[in-house]
Amino acid sequence: QKEVEQNSGPLSVPEGAIASLNCTYSDRGSQSFFWYRQYSGKSPELIMFIYSNGDKEDGRFTAQLNKASQYVSLLIRDSQPSDSATYLCAVINTGGFKTIFGAGTRLFVKA
Amino acid sequence: DVKVTQSSRYLVKRTGEKVFLECVQDMDHENMFWYRQDPGLGLRLIYFSYDVKMKEKGDIPEGYSVSREKKERFSLILESASTNQTSMYLCASSRDRAYEQYFGPGTRLTVT
Numbered sequence: 001q002k003e004v005e006q007n008s009g010p011l012s013v014p015e016g017a018i019a020s021l022n023c024t025y026s027d028r029g030s031q032s033f034f035w036y037r038q039y040s041g042k043s044p045e046l047i048m049f050i051y052s053n054g055d056k057e058d059g060r061f062t063a064q065l066n067k068a069s070q071y072v073s074l075l076i077r078d079s080q081p082s083d084s085a086t087y088l089c090a091v092i093n094t095g096g097f098k099t100i101f102g103a104g105t106r107l108f109v110k111a
Numbered sequence: 112d113v114k115v116t117q118s119s120r121y122l123v124k125r126t127g128e129k130v131f132l133e134c135v136q137d138m139d140h141e142n143m144f145w146y147r148q149d150p151g152l153g154l155r156l157i158y159f160s161y162d163v164k165m166k167e168k169g170d171i172p173e174g175y176s177v178s179r180e181k182k183e184r185f186s187l188i189l190e191s192a193s194t195n196q197t198s199m200y201l202c203a204s205s206r207d208r209a210y211e212q213y214f215g216p217g218t219r220l221t222v223t
Contacts, residue, residue, distance in 0.1 A: 008151070031209070032209050032210075034211055042216070042217075043201055043214035043215060043216055043217050044154075044201075044214050045214070046211045046212075046213075049211055088153070088154070090212075092208070092209045097208055098156075098208070099156075099208070099212060101153050101154040102153060103151065103152065103153035104153060
């Protein structure tokens with residue numbers, strides 16, 4: 001089992017729809033969770049972080065964390081073609097010494 | 112804005128050459144990282160450094176070494192480049208290991 005798992009996609013949604021990206025992790029003691037966006041040919045950039053159970057909203061983005069289920073998700077409302085990218089889930093392991101990245105989910109938003 | 116720069120965007124080297132990839136950050140971050148990114152494999156940590164002259168192996172350190180003589184600069188060295196080291200190399204920095212990382216633009220290395 002991979003430490004951080006994401007569906008590789010591609011996930012295809014129409015413009016204006018909600019895109020839902022999911023991530024599961026194996027280290028039950030993980031404390032910090034991040035979502036990075038990576039456009040093709042570019043480097044990852046942070047878009048959201050979440051530390052506590054529940055939802056955290058920032059503009060069109062909502063991060064959701066459920067530590068009991070070891071599950072973190074990213075919702076993108078009113079998806080735009082410019083949201084088309086690979087989204088990487090990252091988890092800080094127990095003790096806070098290591099960031100573990102998932103392999104990423106490719107999102108394609110159709111105009 | 113945090114800025115992380117890498118010495119080259121594209122690099123072509125021959126098998127057996129010694130290769131230096133340089134990374135500089137301007138935010139006085141303690142931690143710096145080197146990753147490689149390959150299709151289907153995601154980001155894999157090669158080495159990281161949590162202080163000047165301090166380094167720790169990541170998940171795939173074989174064939175690589177690093178140097179951190181100054182806080183802002185972290186170098187990745189391929190002692191004898193091989194074709195299986197053809198990849199995208201990404202440098203990152205962070206204020207603390209448990210915080211978000213800021214990435215450089217990447218170096219696409221091809222070893223022929």
